[in-house]
Amino acid sequence: MEGEDENSDYVDIILPTESLDTSAVFHVVNDFIGFILFMHQQIPSVIEEMSQEFNELQAEYGDLEVELASSEVKPLSTRRKQASRRREVKMRMKRQENFMASVSELKESLQLLISEVPEIEKISLVLGSSPLRPLHVYELNFSLGRSVSGNFSRSKLAESLSRKVIRTMISRGAGSNSCPGPTKLLLFVKAPSSLNLPLHFLPKRGLRYNRKTMPDRLRFMCRTGAMDTHNESCMPSSSTDLIWFQCRHTIKGLSFWTPPPED
Amino acid sequence: MASKTAIKDIITLRGSAAIVSDILYNRGLYPAESFARVKKYGLPMLLSQDEGVKAFISNLTTQLSGNKLKMLEAGKLQRVVLVIMSRETGEVLERWNFSTETEVSREKSDTEIMREIQAIMRQIASSIAYSLCLDEPCVFDVLAYTDKDCTVPFTWIESDPKLITNPQMVKLHSFDTKIHKVDTLVSYKNDELDEP
Secondary structure, eight states: OBTOOTTSOOEEEEESSSEEEHHHHHHHHHHHHHHHHHHTTSSSSOHHHHHHHHHHHHHHHHHHHHHHHOOOOOOHHHHHHHHHHHHHHHHHHHHHHHHHHHHHHHHHHHHHHHHHOTTOOEEEEEEESSTTSEEEEEEEEEOSEEEOOSSOOOOHHHHHHHHHHHHHHHHTTTTTTOOSSOOEEEEEEEEETTOOOTTTEEEOTTOBOOTTSOOEEEEEEEHHHHHOTTOGGGSOOOOSOEEEEEESOOEEOOOOOOOOOOO | OHHHHHHHHHHHHHHHHHHHHHHHHHTTSSOGGGEEEEEETTEEEEEEOOHHHHHHHHHHHHHHTTSSSOTTTTTOEEEEEEEEEETTTOOEEEEEEEEEEEOOOOOOOHHHHHHHHHHHHHHHHHHHHTSOOOOSOEEEEEEEEEOTTOOOOTTOOOOOOOOOSSOEEEEOOOEEOSSEEEEEEEEEOOOGGGOO
């Protein structure tokens, strides 16, 4: 982004391979998004648990609908309890539905982007209302060759990479200085100016963020790239035709109440 | 003052005991249905209802603090380590190391302590969510590192440290009460993809 300091410290994530397939790139970014949403208290539990909970709520809602529509004679108190529970479940589902939809849209955009631009090198995740008012910024740099995978299925390498990234960021205290309260997650990518996905990405020329916020910069490198910074096979391409694009889909955190301590 | 100290120590130990139970649930060491969801420290946590596990953890906290030996209160307890091992081979797969330091720090409210425990729980949840599933039956054990001159309960025996060779290490937040500070470090068996 404009105003960025190229000499800022990077957190290097060293891969055991010389290149990274596009599916792995997708899964790492996707998992990282889930991680920072949780660690920055934007969601009450990890996304996998939320998905599971959502499925359970849907199933329960379906059962309650069947029960209440049933002509079986039941005590009034039972029907009231079931109706009340159905309202509660519906409310919880609605809250989560919007969130899950936004996550799904962002994921789809990311997949389309990576399919169009497999050699994507820089992705920026901003937590905050805008890049000018960021609360936290994470920048993912992919400094190694790319191979195109046929689909976005999760490989062992992708799992291992996600694990490594998340453990590294936990050790660095990611999210430790966050405050509760919903905010937005914005996705920016550096891609060729010819990128044409107007339903998902819009150019953001002259993108800059508040200089007071230091981004956390992660750099994915192969082993030989880490040992020899002049190894050309592992260095990023130096295309000058790259501009920033902002994803049209943002994720808004959920507000959830953390009760005071019990005795 | 003495009673406040006792309360803070209990928070430290109870916090650690609740975290242990949560780890056992999340790592699938016991069936999910043997855990009950409760609210502790402002978070939903999963406490084991298995009588054997409950008794084990309860005895553990009693033996480490609050009984005649008062290892924690006397500052003689250095670390408590939760070790997860393969039931079949005994290989150590994970090692959760809780180091305790006796220090006098600034006064802390229960709310602050709770926030710190919440932060650690988030880290644990994240760490576990992306960890490899333990797809073989596992068992756990607890080690305590004490000062050499510490009198230990007779039910405890000396042990090897049950270390993992070339582990992946994850450092979690520390949390502290007025009297003790607890640092948490997790060691995982390395991924085959990370081996040189």
